[in-house]
Amino acid sequence: MSGAVIWFTGLSGAGKTTIVKALEPVLIEAGHKVQILDGDAVRETLSKGLGFSREDRDTNIRRIGFVANLLAKHGVVTLVSAISPYRDTRREVLDQADKSLEVFVDAPFETVSSRDVKGLYKKALAGEIQHFTGVSDPYEAPTHPELHLRTDLESLEQSVDRVLEKLASLGIRVPVSA
Amino acid sequence: MSGAVIWFTGLSGAGKTTIVKALEPVLIEAGHKVQILDGDAVRETLSKGLGFSREDRDTNIRRIGFVANLLAKHGVVTLVSAISPYRDTRREVLDQADKSLEVFVDAPFETVSSRDVKGLYKKALAGEIQHFTGVSDPYEAPTHPELHLRTDLESLEQSVDRVLEKLASLGIRVPVSA
Numbered sequence: 001m002s003g004a005v006i007w008f009t010g011l012s013g014a015g016k017t018t019i020v021k022a023l024e025p026v027l028i029e030a031g032h033k034v035q036i037l038d039g040d041a042v043r044e045t046l047s048k049g050l051g052f053s054r055e056d057r058d059t060n061i062r063r064i065g066f067v068a069n070l071l072a073k074h075g076v077v078t079l080v081s082a083i084s085p086y087r088d089t090r091r092e093v094l095d096q097a098d099k100s101l102e103v104f105v106d107a108p109f110e111t112v113s114s115r116d117v118k119g120l121y122k123k124a125l126a127g128e129i130q131h132f133t134g135v136s137d138p139y140e141a142p143t144h145p146e147l148h149l150r151t152d153l154e155s156l157e158q159s160v161d162r163v164l165e166k167l168a169s170l171g172i173r174v175p176v177s178a
Numbered sequence: 179m180s181g182a183v184i185w186f187t188g189l190s191g192a193g194k195t196t197i198v199k200a201l202e203p204v205l206i207e208a209g210h211k212v213q214i215l216d217g218d219a220v221r222e223t224l225s226k227g228l229g230f231s232r233e234d235r236d237t238n239i240r241r242i243g244f245v246a247n248l249l250a251k252h253g254v255v256t257l258v259s260a261i262s263p264y265r266d267t268r269r270e271v272l273d274q275a276d277k278s279l280e281v282f283v284d285a286p287f288e289t290v291s292s293r294d295v296k297g298l299y300k301k302a303l304a305g306e307i308q309h310f311t312g313v314s315d316p317y318e319a320p321t322h323p324e325l326h327l328r329t330d331l332e333s334l335e336q337s338v339d340r341v342l343e344k345l346a347s348l349g350i351r352v353p354v355s356a
Contacts, residue, residue, distance in 0.1 A: 033253070046224065059227070066223045073213075074213065
């Protein structure tokens with residue numbers, strides 16, 4: 001079975017984790033081994049002690065990329081959900097994988113900041129959190145992502161279907177209905 | 179196919195990497211997915227920036243353990259070769275794996291320091307390297323390893339055979355001759 005790294009990048013609140021969690025059971029059902037690597041979650045394990053400077057963010061992304069590539073090499077479809085704000089670092093990491101997709105999970109700032117699921121934008125805009133991507137830290141949108149999802153304009157189901165279509169074009173088995 | 183974490187601990191020069199490299203092709207031949215995680219090598223990726231204090235060594239071991247467990251969960255037989263000097267940290271990490279083996283790769287200090295493949299013992303004994311395990315830093319030998327290899331008393335082939343026998347007892351397929 002063929003592994004791959006599917007890298008979901010975008011602002012906090014854009015919908016990365018929601019899409020990844022919806023994809024996981026579909027891909028498992030299609031017979032794949034699937035692993036989610038969540039940028040926030042790995043900060044407790046892989047990246048404990050790292051902060052949010054450019055250097056530390058890049059180190060975090062390179063570590064996630066290292067693990068994702070190892071898993072993909074052994075046939076695991078690895079879904080990375082990470083803000084990963086720096087364009088060059090994302091490309092560097094994705095270029096190391098045999099099969100990879102960069103998926104830009106996108107919605108206007110007004111949308112993601114008003115969703116504010118974790119209440120973080122409110123704090124960031126009030127200056128209570130430093131280095132917050134999109135507020136006080138840059139986000140470099142992909143210039144040529146393999147897929148550009150607009151979560152303010154399309155439904156979750158549509159986003160998932162578009163990812164599945166793209167995976168099929170990479171030769172990765174997906175459910176027939178997709 | 180069943181994954182597992184096989185953790186080789188021991189002093190520098192005890193023979194961990196030699197055994198792991200001899201095992202890899204045998205296990206691949208038996209149909210396994212195999213990944214080697216080498217403690218020195220991952221310092222360039224997973225653990226860049228970490229030093230050799232107890233805390234940093236433990237962080238390094240926990241990260242290797244995290245990755246090894248992820249791989250094992252997806253069916254990969256993961257061979258870890260790492261000095262990993264602290265007993266409790268090794269057990270903590272191994273206890274997280276569904277299937278794991280602690281293999282103590284052992285030889286007397288006189289043997290490993292006289293092998294001195296990398297010329298490190300000479301420097302450590304001369305005080306040119308600090309925090310060198312077995313010289314200026316502690317090594318806590320396993321009290322109940324699943325396997326205790328004495329590389330000064332047995333041949334590489336014997337050591338490899340003993341690992342294969344142990345793997346078979348865990349229900350992991352090995353070549354018939356083993």
